[in-house]
Amino acid sequence: MGLNPLATATAGLRATQAAIGLVSQNVANAGTAGYVRRTLTSVASGSGNAGVATGTITRSFDTASLKQLRLETSGSGYTATKSGVLSQLDKLYGTPGSATALDGILNTFTQSLQTLAANPSSAAARSTVLSSASTLAGKIGSIAGSVQDIRSGIESRLGTETKDASALLAGIASLNVKIQNTSDDGSRADLLDQRDQKVNQLAGYFDIQTQEQRDGTLTVMTGSGVTLVDRGSAASLSFDGRSTLGPNATYSTDADKRGVGTITATTPGGGRIDLGEPGVLRSGTIAAEFELRDTILPQAQRQLDDLASGLATSLTDRTVTGTVSGTGASLDIAGIQAGNRLTVPVKGPGGSVRNVVLIASNGPTQGVDPGRTDDGSGFAQTFDISGGPATYGPKLQEALTAMASRLSTAGYPSVPALTAGGTGSTVTIAGTGGWSAAGASANVTVPGSAGDLSGGYPQIALFVDGSGNTLVTGSFDGGSQLAGLAQRLKLNPAVSGNTAALVASSGTDATVSSTRAQFVYDALTTKPHTFSSASGIGGVSAPYSTSVAGFAQDVIAAQGSASANAQSLDDGQGVALATAQSRFSQSAGVSVDEEMSNLIALQTAYGANARVLTAARDMLDTLLRI
Structure with a gap:
């Protein structure tokens, strides 16, 4: 008898014993998070492949399901973060219809105006108007302050998550080396499990894609293609956060202008990549936090600023409409103050119309971000009114020339060709070279100051900018007055000290009249007011016209709808994540029943090999006894 059967049986015992040990390991780790089922593949060996040898230990899972799991993990982090913050934002406005909600407080204020208009001689009615107006301004300021608190909280979370993500990248690179x-x-196999767990955790922070190399290492990139881990090298992530964010704190690719923190990935070679730039990170909690901090919450702030501005300016401004003649339009802007706007719809050679907004200023002309005006798609420039009406025409021409030069330098394909002139406070804007003014209008603030409570006109500065108790005109002198106005809006102290101004007939006639109270009520509830397209209410391509009360209702409805939609998306993403987890678990998880079945088969094989050895032993004993 040859010795091959003996060697084969011995090798079979070793292979079977190793397989039994692996089954035992699988069963012992059936509930261990991140553990992937192992399998042992035996290979033929010996002369004529008559023997068997222990092969390699491999992890059993579906690669496609792992990729899907990471994709859904990023998506779930993104939707859950947005849903949570939008729900928090929606709650700031209160339960619609309740007395303490924003709409309830606004309704209380307008009702008090109706009461005063019906009984202007009532001192109690005047006090109620002032009290409800102060409560309304305080509510708007409180909501806006909370919006900035949420932004500051997100800034802090970004710092914490950046540290965690950077540690994960370093851990993945270290495991690559091992x-x-x-x-x-x-x-x-144990190291691969550990690495997969870290990659899965990283996927919760932002979208990633991976590529396994021939040497077993893993390259990790963002969804947009930024390499973060390459074999044993990892980029380090840092976040230059700010402790507190205000309304003027915005993101910019220019570090000198940026008022918020950003994530910088520093590669081993010293290269620096800004991961906070829009479009670099597309999913995960960090991507959602960037979007919330830099887009969604600033828009909520803008809505509140626009509401605050509407409350104030609808009570102080009058609208002047121009007259069109040929390619030009003329209007009288007597009394215009810094911040008041002259809006000219300009028709180009192709027939398209675009607004040119010229903003009164007490300083040299400068370009203005149109997003800070009523029309974010228009062109905006300031013009100097400090020299008085005699200079309006020349200063408008100076502003138009500067605007055309600025737009040409910026590469705009179609720059309006306009000229300006005029006599005194009457100005004319005309087009040349196929351009024409399709109209012109201006808002002019009537009171000369916050303390001007003359009753000769119905306009009254009931609300003022609390920074210096100044009129709300939308001035850009020293920065945009609109930015953060919601936090600064307050009841005019001059009105609080002279409640008779609410019902005075004129500056020289103290006879009680309901004219002002009725004017204020109508200005807030029925008179159309133009709100910025940047607020996102009524569309983002054109200014939105509605009453101030209607705008407040629209803001509340928009926030409620955004919160509900975000919750719905998160619920759907939760189902997708659970499905992906189940699919991966089916391919990678340990089934105790299946392992027990394998164990029975292995025990049978072990017994068969043992009987061969037993027979060989008996045969050798017999031979030795002969």
Whole structure:
């Protein structure tokens, strides 16, 4: 008898014993998070492949399901973060219809105006108007302050999550090195499990894609293609956060202008990549936090600023409409103050119309971000009114020339060709070279100051900018007055000290009249007011016209709808994540029943090999006894 059967049986015992040990390991780790089921593949060996040898230990899972799991993990982090913050934002406005909600407080204020108009001689009615007006301004300021608190909280979370993500990248690179230098299959499988867990955790922060190399290492990139881990090298992430964010704190690719923190990825070679730039990160909690901090919450702030501005300016401004003649339009802007706007719809050679907004200023002309005006798609420039009406025409021409030069330098394909002139406070804007003014209008603030409570006109500065108790005109002198106005809006102290101004007939006639109270009520509830397209209410391509009360209702409805939609998306994403987890678990998880079945088969094989050895032993004993 040859010895091949003996060697084969011995090798079979070793292979079967190793397989039994692996089954036992699988069963022992059936509930261990991140553990992937192992399998042992035996290979033929010996002369004529008559023997068997222990093969390699491999992890059993579906690669496609792992990729999907990471994709859904990023998506779930993104939707859950947005849903949570939008729900928090919606709650700031209160339960619609309740007395303490924004709409309830606004309704209380307008009702008090109706009461005063019906009984202007009532001192109690005047006090009620002032009290409800102060409560309304305080509510708007409180909501806006909370919006900035949420932004500051997100800024803090970004710093914490950046540190965690950077540690994960370093851990993945370290595991890459260990995997590359490990020859033991069992230890290598453990390291691969650890690396997958870190990659899965990283996917919760932002969208990633991975590529396994031939040496077993893993390259990790963002969804947009920024390499974060390459074999044993990892980029380090840092976040230059701010402790507190205000309404003027915005993101910019220019570090000198940026008022918020950003994530910088520093590669081993010293390269620096801004991950906070829009479009670099597309999913995960960090991507959602960037979007909330830099887009969604600033828009909520803008809505509140626009509401505050509407409350104030609808009570102080009059609208002047121009007359069109040929390619030009003329209007009288007597009394115009810094911040008041002259809006000219300009028709180009192709027939398209675009607004040119010229903003009164007490300083040299300068370009203005149109997003800070009523029409974010228009062109905006300031013009100097400090020299008085005699200079309006020349200063408007100076502003138009500067605007055309600025737009040409910026590469705009179609720059309006306009000229300006006029006599005194009557100005004319005309087009040349195929351009024409399709109209002109201006808002002019009537009271000369916050303390001007003359009753000769119905306009009254009931609300003022609390920074200096100044009129709300939308001035750009020293920065945009609109930015953060919601936090600064307050009841005019001059009115609080002279409640008779609410019902005075004129500056010289103290006879009680309901004219002003009725004017204020109508200005807030029925008179159309133009709100910025940047607020996102009524569309983002054109200014939105509605009453101040209607705008407040629209803001509340928009926030409620955004919160409900975000919750719905998160619910759907939760289902997708659960499905992906289940699919991956089915391919990678340990089934105790299946392992027990494998164990029975292995025990049978072990017994068969043992009987061969027993027979060989008996045969040798018999031979030795002969």
